[in-house]
Amino acid sequence: MSNDGRIFREAWIAGVKKHFPGEPKPGYITPWEDTPDWEREAAAAVCGQVRDLIAASGGKAAKLTREQQGRFVALCWTAQIFKHFEDPKPSYVADWAELPQWQRETDSDIFGAVLKASGVEG
Numbered sequence: 001m002s003n004d005g006r007i008f009r010e011a012w013i014a015g016v017k018k019h020f021p022g023e024p025k026p027g028y029i030t031p032w033e034d035t036p037d038w039e040r041e042a043a044a045a046v047c048g049q050v051r052d053l054i055a056a057s058g059g060k061a062a063k064l065t066r067e068q069q070g071r072f073v074a075l076c077w078t079a080q081i082f083k084h085f086e087d088p089k090p091s092y093v094a095d096w097a098e099l100p101q102w103q104r105e106t107d108s109d110i111f112g113a114v115l116k117a118s119g120v121e122g
Helices: 004-019 037-056 066-084 101-117
Strands: none
Touching (some): 037 066, 037 101
């Protein structure tokens, strides 16, 4: 779906604004139109992967815990970072336990936004 990247990015920005402690870095809340091409591609890919999981489960992915949903988004994003960067900084590919709380909450919110956009109640 051509809107997948935008769904992801808008959910990311909303999550950052809600969960980030203090003032987020400008790059965290850059609008879709100004987002770099690689990041647009990655956002669309992750949104598509979440959408595929929802479809493959017959919508039952909505029953995953909030943490499981966020972990799925984070893992898909990490794979995209490895795709787009030869030698990414460790913080870009950190495991769930090492991610800051605001980022874990935001990743969980992204899954919820994809559920909603897919017409599935979370």
